[in-house]
Every structure is written in C-alpha cells, then in structure tokens.
Amino acid sequence: MNLKNDELTKSINTVGDVFVKDARIKARNVNVFYAEKKAIDEVTIDIGNKEVISFIGPSGCGKSTFLRCFNRMNDTIDICRVEGSITLDEENIYDKNVDVVPLRARIGMVFQKPNPFPKSIFDNVAYGPRIHGLADNKSHLENIVEMSLKRAGLWNEVNDRLISPGTGLSGGQQQRLCIARAIAVSPEVILMDEPCSALDPIATAKIEELIHELGNDYSIVIVTHSMQQAARVSKRTAYFHLGKLIEVGKTKDIFTRPQHNQTEAYISGKIG
Amino acid sequence: MFNLYLLFVIILISLLFYFFGVNNAKKLKLQNNKLHSLKHYYGFFALLYSLLPSLGVYFILTIGDDILFSNMIKIYIPTDIINSKDFNFTIALAQINNSVDGLIFGTPPAWVINAANIWKSWVIKSHIITSILCIVTSLISGYLGYSKINHNFRSRNAVEKIVISLLAISSIIAILTTVGIIFSVAFESIRFFALIPIDEFLFGTVWNPQFEGAERAGSGQEGLSQYGSLPLFAGTFLISFIALCVSVPIGLYSAVYLSEYASKKERAFFKPLLEILAGVPTVVYGFFAALTVAPFLRNSGSLIGLDIASESAMAAGLVMGVMIIPFISSLSDDVINAVPQSLRDAGYGLGSTKSETILQIVIPAALPGVVASIILAVSRAIGETMIVVMAAGLAANLTGNPLEAVTTVTAQIITILVGDQEFESAKTLSAFALALTLIIITLGLNFFALHVVKKYREQYE
Numbered sequence: 001m002n003l004k005n006d007e008l009t010k011s012i013n014t015v016g017d018v019f020v021k022d023a024r025i026k027a028r029n030v031n032v033f034y035a036e037k038k039a040i041d042e043v044t045i046d047i048g049n050k051e052v053i054s055f056i057g058p059s060g061c062g063k064s065t066f067l068r069c070f071n072r073m074n075d076t077i078d079i080c081r082v083e084g085s086i087t088l089d090e091e092n093i094y095d096k097n098v099d100v101v102p103l104r105a106r107i108g109m110v111f112q113k114p115n116p117f118p119k120s121i122f123d124n125v126a127y128g129p130r131i132h133g134l135a136d137n138k139s140h141l142e143n144i145v146e147m148s149l150k151r152a153g154l155w156n157e158v159n160d161r162l163i164s165p166g167t168g169l170s171g172g173q174q175q176r177l178c179i180a181r182a183i184a185v186s187p188e189v190i191l192m193d194e195p196c197s198a199l200d201p202i203a204t205a206k207i208e209e210l211i212h213e214l215g216n217d218y219s220i221v222i223v224t225h226s227m228q229q230a231a232r233v234s235k236r237t238a239y240f241h242l243g244k245l246i247e248v249g250k251t252k253d254i255f256t257r258p259q260h261n262q263t264e265a266y267i268s269g270k271i272g
Numbered sequence: 273m274f275n276l277y278l279l280f281v282i283i284l285i286s287l288l289f290y291f292f293g294v295n296n297a298k299k300l301k302l303q304n305n306k307l308h309s310l311k312h313y314y315g316f317f318a319l320l321y322s323l324l325p326s327l328g329v330y331f332i333l334t335i336g337d338d339i340l341f342s343n344m345i346k347i348y349i350p351t352d353i354i355n356s357k358d359f360n361f362t363i364a365l366a367q368i369n370n371s372v373d374g375l376i377f378g379t380p381p382a383w384v385i386n387a388a389n390i391w392k393s394w395v396i397k398s399h400i401i402t403s404i405l406c407i408v409t410s411l412i413s414g415y416l417g418y419s420k421i422n423h424n425f426r427s428r429n430a431v432e433k434i435v436i437s438l439l440a441i442s443s444i445i446a447i448l449t450t451v452g453i454i455f456s457v458a459f460e461s462i463r464f465f466a467l468i469p470i471d472e473f474l475f476g477t478v479w480n481p482q483f484e485g486a487e488r489a490g491s492g493q494e495g496l497s498q499y500g501s502l503p504l505f506a507g508t509f510l511i512s513f514i515a516l517c518v519s520v521p522i523g524l525y526s527a528v529y530l531s532e533y534a535s536k537k538e539r540a541f542f543k544p545l546l547e548i549l550a551g552v553p554t555v556v557y558g559f560f561a562a563l564t565v566a567p568f569l570r571n572s573g574s575l576i577g578l579d580i581a582s583e584s585a586m587a588a589g590l591v592m593g594v595m596i597i598p599f600i601s602s603l604s605d606d607v608i609n610a611v612p613q614s615l616r617d618a619g620y621g622l623g624s625t626k627s628e629t630i631l632q633i634v635i636p637a638a639l640p641g642v643v644a645s646i647i648l649a650v651s652r653a654i655g656e657t658m659i660v661v662m663a664a665g666l667a668a669n670l671t672g673n674p675l676e677a678v679t680t681v682t683a684q685i686i687t688i689l690v691g692d693q694e695f696e697s698a699k700t701l702s703a704f705a706l707a708l709t710l711i712i713i714t715l716g717l718n719f720f721a722l723h724v725v726k727k728y729r730e731q732y733e
C-alpha cells in the first residue's frame with residue numbers, strides 16, 4: 001500500500017531518500033501558489049514517526065510556506081493555494097471533509113517570534129486544552145498546565161507566578177511558554193518555524209535541548225537558518241532552493257557529503 | 273491692511289537674513305572646509321532669530337494699544353456725561369469705536385465725534401511706532417543671530433532648541449485655554465453657589481429655574497425657583513445609557529466585521545460610509561428623532577397598549593446611539609487591526625476557530641483601545657445637545673422610565689442661555705454651575721479611561 005502510493009508520485013527530482021518506513025506525514029507533489037506566483041514546486045517528502053527533521057535553505061526558498069501546509073495555516077492567507085496531497089496517518093488533510101480545528105490540535109506549531117497571548121502564564125498554556133475541552137475539571141487542567149510547563153523546562157522558573165502575564169517573561173522563556181502551549185493539547189507533530197532566531201545563544205541552547213528531548217515523543221519539523229542547529233537537533237535534513245526540495249538525507253550525510261552541487265554550495269556558504 | 277503689510281515686511285526681512293546666513297555658511301565652508309551643520313540650518317537660525325522677537329513685539333503692541341487707548345480716552349469724555357446717572361463706560365467706548373470704524377447711527381453727540389477723531393490720530397501714531405519698533409527689532413535681532421554664525425557654531429542644535437520651544441508653547445496654549453475655560457466657568461459657578469446652596473443644587477430633585485423679581489438670597493423671600501440638578505443628570509445618564517446600549521454592540525460588531533471578516537475592498541467601502549454617520553450635523557439627527565423615530569415609537573407603543581410620550585428619552589437615546597456608532601466602530605476597528613497577526617496565528621495554530629480567536633485573543637488584546645473608544649463615545653453622548661432638545665423634551669422629570677420625556681444638562685444650559693437674560697440672576701448663573709459639574713464628570717470619565725488603558729497596557733503588549 002505504501003509502496004503503491006509512492007509509485008504513484010510523478011518523477012521526483014529530489015536527491016536522496018524522501019521516503020521513510022514509518023511515515024506519519026506524507027507530502028506528495030505539493031505545489032503552493034501565492035496568487036499566480038509558485039512558491040513550492042512539486043515537493044514530495046515523508047515525515048517519520050518521532051523523528052526530528054530540519055528544513056534548511058536560503059531565505060525566501062519556501063521553507064515556511066511548506067511547513068505551514070502541514071497544519072493548513074496557509075488557509076488563513078487569502079491568496080494562498082495548495083495543490084497535491086498531504087496525508088497524516090493516511091488521511092488526506094486537504095480533503096474537503098477535514099476539519100482544521102482537530103487537525104491543528106494534532107499538529108502543533110511554534111512560531112519564529114515568541115507570541116504568547118496577552119494573558120497570564122497559566123491561561124496561555126490552558127488555552128488549547130480549554131478550547132478543545134481536554135480537561136475534565138479544574139485540577140485536571142492544572143495538571144495539564146503543570147505537565148506541559150515541566151516538559152517545556154519552564155516550570156521551575158514560573159511556578160510561583162503563574163498568574164502574571166506571559167508577555168512579562170524573557171524572550172527565551174516566552175518561546176518555551178509557546179512550546180508548552182503547543183504541547184498542552186498533546187499534538188502528534190510539532191512544527192517549528194525558526195524557533196530560536198529571536199533568541200540569544202543561551203536561550204537557544206535551552207530550546208535545542210528541549211527539542212532533542214521532545215523528539216522522543218513527537219515528530220518535529222524545524223525550519224532553521226543555522227546549520228549547526230540542524231546538525232545538533234535533527235536526524236534528517238531537507239534542503240530547499242527556490243521552492244524545490246533539492247536534497248534530503250541523514251543530517252550527517254547532508255553536511256559532510258552533500259550529493260547535489262546546490263546543497264554543497266549552500267553548506268559551504270556560497271549561497272546565502 | 274496695515275497689519276498685513278507690516279507682517280509681510282517682517283517676513284521679508286527674516287528671509288533676507290536666511291540668505292545672509294546661508295551665504296555666510298558657504299563662505300565659512302570655503303575657508304574652513306568643515307562646518308558643524310548643513311548650510312540651510314545657519315540660514316534658518318538667522319531667520320528665526322530675526323522673525324520671532326519682532327513677531328512678539330508686534331503682538332504685544334497690537335494687543336496693548338487698544339487697552340492703552342481705552343484708558344486714555346476717558347479724559348476726553350466730558351465730566352458731566354461721566355457723572356450722569358445712566359453713563360456706562362463700555363457703551364461709551366463702543367460708541368466711539370463705531371464712530372472710528374465709520375459705523376454711524378443717526379447723529380452721534382459731539383463729544384463722541386471729538387473722541388473718535390482723537391482716537392484715529394492715536395491709531396496712526398501707533399501704526400508708525402509699531403512699524404518702526406517691529407522693523408528695528410527684526411533687524412537688530414536678525415543681525416545678532418547672524419553675527420553668532422562662525423565655524424564653531426552649532427546651528428543645527430540651536431534651531432532644534434528653538435523648534436522645541438515653539439512646540440512647547442503651542443501645547444501650553446492649548447492647556448491654558450482649557451484652564452481658562454474651567455476657571456471662567458468656575459468663577460460664575462461660585463457666584464451661583466453664593467445664591468443657591470451647593471447641596472441643594474447637587475441633591476435637589478426639582479429643577480425649576482425662573483426669572484423672578486424676588487430672588488431668594490436678595491430679598492429673604494421664599495422664591496418659586498428650584499435648582500435641584502438631579503433630574504438633569506439623571507436624564508443625561510438615562511439617555512446616554514440608551515445611546516450606549518445601541519452603539520456599543522453595533523459599533524463593536526461592525527468593527528469586528530470590518531477588521532476581521534470584510535475583504536479589503538469591502539472595508540475600503542464600508543468604513544468611510546460608517547464615518548459619514550459622524551459627519552451628519554446633529555440637528556439633522558435631531559429632527560430625524562423628533563419627526564420620525566418618536567412618532568414611530570409612540571404609534572408602535574399604542575399598538576401594544578404602552579403609553580409613550582411624544583417626546584421621550586427612548587427616541588433621543590436611540591438616535592444618539594446611531595450617531596455615536598462611528599466613534600466606536602472606527603476607533604475599535606483601528607485598534608483591532610493593530611493587534612499583531614502573530615497573536616491570531618498563535619490562536620489558529622492551536623486550533624481555535626475564527627470567532628474563538630477574535631473573542632478570546634484579539635478583543636482582549638485590543639481592550640484598552642476599545643475601552644478608550646467607548647469612553648470617547650460616552651463623552652460625546654453626555655455632551656450632545658441638539659438631539660435631546662428636539663426629541664427628549666425640556667421637562668425636568670426625575671425618572672428612570674425611558675418612555676417619558678426627560679431633559680439633560682446640556683439641553684438646559686442652552687435653554688437658559690438662549691434669549692434674554694439677566695446676568696446677575698441665579699437662573700443664568702445656574703448654567704455655569706451645570707457646565708462646571710458636567711466638565712468635572714467628563715474629566716473624571718476621561719481620567720478613569722486613561723487609568724484603565726494604562727492598567728491594561730502593562731499587561732497587554
């Protein structure tokens with residue numbers, strides 16, 4: 001069944017192995033348009049179960065655009081149109097019958113700039129469980145919040161001021177709060193769009209450590225501009241260029257023995 | 273005409289100094305190669321130095337000479353006229369001024385013509401003196417400014433300082449005007465409270481001002497007038513409340529629609545359309561309320577057996593509500609739009625629907641601005657007069673029933689001040705007391721709003 005699906009895909013121009021055995025998400029021949037402009041061109045890739053994969057590539061190559069396809073965040077942009085198929089556990093998420101609300105609960109997202117709600121730390125984390133009705137009662141909700149904050153490594157820093165505003169935290173703490181907020185709805189996949197680009201090295205190190213740990217339980221897709229970061233947190237890496245997926249492979253291989261000359265040019269710093 | 277010419281000359285002189293300054297800067301640059309500021313700053317500095325003091329002199333002289341002349345003319349009014357019983361200096365002055373301006377009714381008395389001629393000669397002298405002083409000032413101060421220019425001189429910083437003080441002066445003028453208004457109202461109010469006890473004014477339940485020969489304080493006689501302002505304030509708040517019940521939901525909903533649901537095209541079309549509502553003169557709303565809404569209410573009330581007065585708080589409040597919709601919708605739309613997209617994305621990313629995102633994330637984040645817009649609308653409703661006069665009536669009923677006629681503070685103020693009035697009577701003075709109380713209440717509201725905004729701003733953002 002899997003193989004058959006894979007055979008259906010048209011010619012794949014990507015170098016390296018786009019398919020994995022235990023795939024959760026399968027993107028097949030995905031094209032994304034902003035009005036008439038094509039931002040993603042025939043991208044096919046699998047995201048495995050509990051794997052951390054990074055998307056790298058020069059600015060404007062479509063990493064964010066492609067990432068936002070997985071939880072249909074592109075729906076919020078009027079001029080954006082997605083073609084092709086993306087399945088989550090064999091179910092096409094672009095099917096007409098699919099409701100984006102539970103989909104986004106299954107696929108969480110962390111954004112480039114920390115964007116905590118202007119609410120208390122507690123309410124920030126409790127927001128998702130509340131709208132999805134995940135908690136049976138107050139103590140259950142408190143439990144979820146505590147667990148999420150602990151998983152995000154923030155609990156010790158904020159447990160005595162849960163009622164103070166989330167916007168009052170430092171940038172790195174805010175980003176970990178956003179991660180806690182995302183995992184509070186127990187997603188299966190977490191998408192992260194340059195989660196450390198607004199943070200200092202120490203905060204970055206903390207988040208990377210966190211991603212590493214979360215990788216044991218979740219599938220994580222992380223967009224990053226830092227090749228060191230990709231090397232540190234991910235097992236697999238995908239290199240995008242001008243909307244095309246150029247090369248996919250083990251992170252180690254991509255950085256030491258890139259197959260495609262464009263990948264090599266990027267890795268060696270010839271493409272900015 | 274004279275004034276225009278003089279101003280023109282002063283400006284011309286200062287422009288000359290501008291060119292001198294720029295030229296000098298050019299020369300300095302050639303000599304020294306290094307100049308602290310750009311050339312035109314030197315010119316600008318010389319210009320300001322020449323212009324500002326002479327303008328100051330000009331304004332002092334033109335305002336001062338009238339005052340001076342009015343005092344000096346006194347000796348030219350014959351003593352027998354000054355001593356006569358019905359002599360009034362203000363009227364005499366007006367007669368003389370009219371004669372000076374060539375407005376002559378009938379044959380003025382000889383002394384008026386005489387005084388007017390003297391006045392005219394003074395005016396000519398004052399024009400000459402003013403011209404000389406202003407021109408000399410502008411030349412001297414311009415030269416002073418010009419001579420400060422050398423290659424060490426930091427004209428950019430100096431111009432900056434002058435500009436800052438100009439800005440400060442402008443804001444001080446605005447503040448002083450407000451303070452002046454409050455003081456003038458307060459002084460008249462004090463006179464009113466000398467006649468009517470303040471507690472009666474604030475807590476009395478009957479408003480029935482009358483011009484009477486026998487004022488109570490004057491004669492010790494029990495008068496018929498009563499100055500309990502409670503019904504007026506109750507009416508004001510009743511109507512404002514009805515207006516808010518209309519405008520807050522409609523205004524907020526349309527703001528949400530405009531900013532979150534409408535396409536760019538729709539927004540560009542509907543927003544100006546809504547803002548037109550704010551541009552309709554209130555008197556038009558007034559007769560709409562009085563001639564359309566009030567009869568409609570009355571008729572539909574009688575259908576279900578309700579007795580609705582032909583002038584009612586309801587009619588005025590409903591129409592006033594429509595009038596202030598744009599204050600809320602337009603401002604709220606702006607603040608809702610200003611909520612960062614990243615917050616909405618966070619909401620959507622967690623799987624909330626559009627309306628959940630708006631209600632639970634966007635509106636709370638925009639709350640300070642929304643509250644400010646509502647407070648603005650409240651101030652507007654409280655101050656609105658025309659609609660009330662035309663649609664709510666002038667009967668000072670103390671009632672909470674929106675179907676009865678009521679009146680408001682502002683409506684009473686104009687009925688008191690329109691038409692003939694004796695300035696010393698409690699009735700006229702009561703207008704000032706009402707105005708003062710109203711100012712205090714609106715100031716309090718604004719203060720409260722600022723406080724709310726500040727409190728939430730710390731939390732949000």
Ligand SMILES: Nc1ncnc2c1ncn2[C@@H]1O[C@H](COP(=O)(O)OP(=O)(O)OP(=O)(O)O)[C@@H](O)[C@H]1O
Pocket residue numbers: 034039057058059060061062063064065066077079
């Ligand atoms: N909302 C939008 N409307 C129109 N075009 C867009 C929009 N968002 C992105 N694009 C275009 O799509 C292309 C891909 O953009 P995208 O943001 O996905 O790049 P990226 O790889 O994430 O870049 P960066 O590394 O700078 O974040 C770019 O050419 C961009 O101009």
Ligand SMILES: [Mg+2]
Pocket residue numbers: 063064065193
């Ligand atoms: Mg991006």
